[in-house]
Amino acid sequence: QQPVQSPQAVILREGEDAVINCSSSKALYSVHWYRQKHGEAPVFLMILLKGGEQKGHEKISASFNEKKQQSSLYLTASQLSYSGTYFCGTGPFTGTASKLTFGTGTRLQVTL
Amino acid sequence: DAGVIQSPRHEVTEMGQEVTLRCKPISGHDYLFWYRQTMMRGLELLIYFNNNVPIDDSGMPEDRFSAKMPNASFSTLKIQPSEPRDSAVYFCASGWTGGNSPLHFGNGTRLTVT
Numbered sequence: 659q660q661p662v663q664s665p666q667a668v669i670l671r672e673g674e675d676a677v678i679n680c681s682s683s684k685a686l687y688s689v690h691w692y693r694q695k696h697g698e699a700p701v702f703l704m705i706l707l708k709g710g711e712q713k714g715h716e717k718i719s720a721s722f723n724e725k726k727q728q729s730s731l732y733l734t735a736s737q738l739s740y741s742g743t744y745f746c747g748t749g750p751f752t753g754t755a756s757k758l759t760f761g762t763g764t765r766l767q768v769t770l
Numbered sequence: 771d772a773g774v775i776q777s778p779r780h781e782v783t784e785m786g787q788e789v790t791l792r793c794k795p796i797s798g799h800d801y802l803f804w805y806r807q808t809m810m811r812g813l814e815l816l817i818y819f820n821n822n823v824p825i826d827d828s829g830m831p832e833d834r835f836s837a838k839m840p841n842a843s844f845s846t847l848k849i850q851p852s853e854p855r856d857s858a859v860y861f862c863a864s865g866w867t868g869g870n871s872p873l874h875f876g877n878g879t880r881l882t883v884t
Binding site: 660698700701705747750757759761762 | 803805812813814815818825826861871872873874875876877878
């Protein structure tokens with residue numbers, strides 16, 4: 659079943675912060691985060707594993723709450739380049755890039 | 771590294787025609803995935819391979835869809851016959867078994883079936 663992301667869309671001014679949430683009805687072992695710009699392929703941002711938290715990209719970090727089956731992506735001091743659609747991908751196994759199910763997506767627009 | 775290479779970038783075909791999409795994964799990656807992206811359904815996993823062997827094809831929508839991976843450097847996704855509802859962007863992605871492995875996506879093939 660597809661993870662649910664919230665919000666569906668958000669508009670920020672440059673420099674503002676944002677939080678994107680990803681919730682799953684199934685137990686989570688790993689969560690991937692990707693960003694896709696219009697007309698391009700999704701690009702990997704970071705991966706979080708059960709029992710850990712990993713910061714992977716620019717001023718973007720994430721958390722992973724196994725009990726709540728949720729992950730959140732934090733974008734700090736947003737830049738114009740952060741604009742795009744963010745997807746979480748949840749996996750049945752830790753680490754191995756196998757059978758990710760992607761969320762519904764969150765469209766982020768950063769303006770001047 | 772050249773990344774994941776897909777061809778063609780765009781494909782326009784008429785209903786009933788056969789369509790073949792191609793993918794070259796990153797050298798050394800042992801997982802290959804085919805995803806389909808539409809506005810309505812988002813990114814859907816169609817099938818994935820591990821060491822050239824199909825592991826899970828439960829996402830393949832119908833028998834009209836088939837995928838092969840004859841060797842570690844090449845995979846195809848075929849639709850025969852194609853239908854207008856197959857119109858979407860098809861992504862190939864590769865990854866490897868090592869811990870913390872991300873997916874590397876190709877640039878996708880935009881398929882339009884008229």
